[in-house]
Amino acid sequence: MAIRSALFVLLLTAIATALAQAPANGTVDKSSAKAWKAWDAQAGEWTDIETFWLRYTKRKGGLTYGPTTQYPKYEDVNELDTLLIQLPQGPCLMEFFHTRWRRANDVRRWDDAFNEYGGCPHVFD
Secondary structure (H helix, E strand, C coil), X not given: CHHHHHHHHHHHHHHHHHHHHCCCCCCEECCCCCCCEXXXXXXXXXXXXXXXHHHHHHHCCCCCCCEEXXXXXXXXXXXXXXXXXXXXXXEEEEEEEXXXXXXXXXXXXXXXXXXXXXXXXXXXX
């Protein structure tokens, strides 16, 4: 019985250590100026920002409006709809939340670096 208890404690310690070392979902690694990476906790891997966004939207049913340069008509939009707005500076994932379009990061609260990526700093210009 003592061996089982010791193995159980060891297993719990190993799991806690592994979880403590994993970054939070949506953590951004900007160490490479060419290609920022975001931690996708569900996939357990680093991926590029746009893939992170597309995986997020796929898990909730897919992009509602897809990649586009135009926002849809206000009366056609529903709470939590998503679109990948394409600006000259780059893309930004937007989510409709509490009656207006917001950057998905402002709704989901991933790493603040998402708001510096692509067109995200410019969506409200």
